[in-house]
Amino acid sequence: MSNLDLSEQELIRRNSLQKLREMGIDPYPANEFKINTSTKQILEQYDPETNNFQDVTMAGRLMNQRIMGKASFAELQDESGKIQLYVNRDEICPGEDKSLYNDVFKKLLDIGDIIGITGYVFITQMGETSVHVKTMTLLSKSLRPLPVVKEKDGALFDAFTDPEQRYRQRYLDLIVNPQVREVFVKRTRIINNMREFFNEKGYLEVETPILQPIPGGAAARPFITHHNALNIPLYLRIANELYLKRLIVGGFEGVYEFAKDFRNEGMDRTHNPEFTVMEIYVAYKDYNWMMEMTEEMIERIALALHGTTEVTVGDKVIDFKRPFKRITMTDSIKEFTGIDILGKDEAELRAACKEIGVEVDETMGKGKIIDEIFGEKCEGHYIQPTFILDYPVEMSPLCKKHRDNPDLTERFELMVNGKELCNAYSELNDPIDQLGRFQDQLKLSEKGDNEAMFIDMDFVRSLEYGMPPTSGMGIGIDRLAMLMTNSSSIQDVLLFPQMKPEKRTEEDSAEMFEALGIPTVWVEVLRKMNYRKITQLKEVKASKLFNDLCGFNKKNQLGLPNPSMDEVTKWLN
């Protein structure tokens, strides 16, 4: 990037950088800077009676400077928060040379610079706990101005709120919006809590392939890629279910994985193309057992994060206290539509849909139709955590048939705030049944359902060796994080949500300009004058361009030797 592309403030900062170097100050020193405390520790533990913290060393970002002649206040922000600094000229410059204060601190340091300080803690006349600075070291110079967010009594002024900039430049969001950092700390605590919960029970955390030759375990459109050496297509996983169950076949009795899954589908407030799912499989258990474990786990997370089971989400309060409500899908549909789906065939269900105004199309099988009715008429009603049980067999090809009714499966989903959060089964371990269900999926696929599952013959083979009765559960970590942090968009719980790439304004390359015989320095000048493309250049008269160039050179004090009129004419021919 040429200097001509920089804003005034960036130029000033680069200039300061140069001056610091001339003064013998390395703006990016290599050595370790050993801190002995943090802002949070001081603010929580400083006691004027005992006068502790009399020899502190800390580091962070300079966020504000209030200069009053020979004394100044500033703010230092580290990971744990902000603390006020008091800087006195004659104390950081005890000798004759006052340049560290007058030049470096007052002029050459900027908001956003990373500094280290030593000093002692005291309380100002206004009653604010502060650090009296004795020495100050520049640790890293910041060349771009930060968004300036001011705060008074908890109210923010000029907050950095543009979602596009916040997501694209998350580092800025994290620097100036401390509440954002809190969301991601909570997200990690959710995951840590879950991991501890499973490890306490002796389950094994495992890793399974993300690149899969057959994208199984769910119905979704995968991303496809290609492996050169094997010369085969590979898919980014849409689920890890089939691999985890192979591990149960292999003899592990409890396995789980925090998995990044990828689905090549639409993006909105609750969908990102890559997302995190925790799946767990435990041998010799059924879905009743899994329901209890799920509610225990979620209650524990709510308590760990909020100290209570009640969590505010938007304008609602959701109570994660055990036990959660339970209702079968059949009863739920009966309750909200009056229709009894039990024993109805596909044609009857289609007729029922017409009656209650649920749209269905030709490609949908019985399972999808029922799913459509539930999604349309029931799902949204479940704000408080509710287990929906016993889904129709057609929509659950990996789930064991219900012990009391072969039309149903032993499956539950946990609904919270009108959305699916968990999905769990008594896993299907009858290999012959499993193959049959896969073949049914194939028929759906032929009918036009582009989400029907692929057949994974190795998975069927593994079941043929025998898988113990097993219950499995998957939970969407992003959606759980949204609930637990009261975030209305998935982008707010992903550090780097997927965005369309930024596009630079179209311009011809420097080489193309230089090919016309234009010296490199003048190419930069032309760009600054908004001649981005050769075609633009060809449209102006040589005399005008000549005048403009010389004028620009003079006005901006570039100090370049002006080109001659002849030279300019040659460029344009």
Added chain:
RNA sequence: GACUCCGUAGCUCAGCUGGUAGAGCAGUUGACUCUUAAUCAACGGGUCGAGGGUUCGAGCCCCUCCGGGGUCACCA
């Protein structure tokens, strides 16, 4: 994918019926030894998202495109 709103200085935003681009903060220079959205004075800072059109004249009106938000649709 449809509809809708938005894109103006480093940040947050004004900009009337089309008539020479504004404010606060940030920045620069100066004043100031306990301030805290520090204060006071002066000054600088803009391809108005991009391209085209209408017009004597476009930040504003029209079209296309780019990026983003929201709503809906799709989505195990």
